[in-house]
Amino acid sequence: MRLRIVGAVALLVSAGVHLYLWFDGVRHQSVGPMFLVNVVAGVVIAVLLVRWEHWVPAFLTLGFGVATLGAFTIASTVGLLGVHTVWAGGSVWTAAIAEVVCIVVGAALLVQGRAALPGMAHPHSRHAA
Template sequence: MYARAVAALAVTVSALLHLKMWFGGVRDQSVGPAFLVNTFGGLVIAVLLLTWRHWVPLLLAVGFGLSTAGAFTIAATVGLFGVHDHWTGGYVWTALISEAIAVVAALVAAGREGYFARLSRQRSPALRGVHQH
């Protein structure tokens, strides 16, 4: 449960930073709506991580972290929806670090809760036969 709490905290930090940036002027840019979706989606994921003991919130946390960090990387390299960002500033680095922590903590939680072991046991019979000689 500790790893889920860390993932929830990390997702919340990223979500709230995106809300702060939205109020700080991002709302007037083309990416403004995406920052609001990120904020509310992140808060919902954080609540789900703490209240629903299932693999879905863990997958959502991994997706949240990867997609948010990925979108920033695109914005900082080639631009995203006409916005070209930079790898500078406390908000940027805090958000990126929190997103990385969210991914790692969710994967750790999935491992500790046995979801990876269940996946390996539930491989289809056709796939199992491929490795047998």
């Protein structure tokens, strides 16, 4: 459960940064609506992650991190919908770190969940009958 809480906090941090940036002027850019989608998705996935012990919230956490960090990487290299940004500023690094945590936590939870499935244990860990 501790790993799920860490993931939920990371999701909320990323969502919070995107909400802050939306109010700080991103809402007037072409990517503004996507920032609000990011906020809502981050909050919803965070709630799912701590309330529903299933692989789906872990997968969504991983996907959220990959998609959000990927979108920023695109915006900072070739541009995204006419927006070009740079890897500078506290909000950028705060969100990027939170999104890396989402990726790591989501992947770790999926691996843990797979290991817990019947028949998915490592074959050398079985005891001889």
